[in-house]
Amino acid sequence: MDMEDPVTRTLHCSSQGLFSHRGLRKARAADTVIIGLGGSAGVAADTHEARIKTYTAALTHLPEYWLVGVGAGNFWGPWGRRSQFVMHTRKYGAGLVGAHNSYIQVTIYWGLLGLLALISIVYSAYRCLPKKCGNNPCSLAVLGVVVALAILMLQDHRLSFKGYALGLGILIGMHYWIWPAGETQLSERIAWKTLTERGTAA
Numbered sequence: 001m002d003m004e005d006p007v008t009r010t011l012h013c014s015s016q017g018l019f020s021h022r023g024l025r026k027a028r029a030a031d032t033v034i035i036g037l038g039g040s041a042g043v044a045a046d047t048h049e050a051r052i053k054t055y056t057a058a059l060t061h062l063p064e065y066w067l068v069g070v071g072a073g074n075f076w077g078p079w080g081r082r083s084q085f086v087m088h089t090r091k092y093g094a095g096l097v098g099a100h101n102s103y104i105q106v107t108i109y110w111g112l113l114g115l116l117a118l119i120s121i122v123y124s125a126y127r128c129l130p131k132k133c134g135n136n137p138c139s140l141a142v143l144g145v146v147v148a149l150a151i152l153m154l155q156d157h158r159l160s161f162k163g164y165a166l167g168l169g170i171l172i173g174m175h176y177w178i179w180p181a182g183e184t185q186l187s188e189r190i191a192w193k194t195l196t197e198r199g200t201a202a
Contacts, residue, residue, distance in 0.1 A: 066112060069110040100157055102154070
């Protein structure tokens with residue numbers, strides 16, 4: 001099987017010259033299809049390569065930001081423009097990219113104290129989770145949202161993403177109003193209340 005890059009192969013075939021007008025039209029149509037099929041693979045390769053480069057850049061610049069950070073504005077400004085976070089991709093061209101990890105990005109912004117603050121927030125959210133979800137649909141749904149957001153933090157650096165605030169708000173609301181005293185099963189609370197009322201009536 002020919003494993004040559006589809007775009008390169010297409011341009012090479014087109015440069016051979018198809019002398020008939022009909023043949024040229026067919027070649028152009030084929031070129032479009034081949035380039036379209038190769039596009040998604042190219043984007044995936046760019047994404048994977050960019051993540052590796054950003055993690056490498058984070059390690060390279062670690063001595064510059066680990067203690068107090070460089071500041072969010074400075075990262076997207078002068079410091080960032082002269083750092084290794086400036087990369088070139090086939091889809092977007094040259095530009096400044098984030099760390100693709102919320103913990104790394106916060107450390108770059110605000111250093112060790114910022115990282116500890118983020119970890120404390122994540123730990124507080126973890127403590128809001130119920131000890132047992134059982135088969136309560138509401139509890140399981142919130143648990144799924146929290147797990148999804150926790151995984152997203154490991155591969156996304158956009159702290160302004162509204163999903164984080166929404167998920168945290170839902171979790172805190174469930175903790176204080178739906179899961180009081182660590183209870184997660186509404187049916188169990190109703191059953192206990194009914195049993196108590198019967199005992200009092202007797």
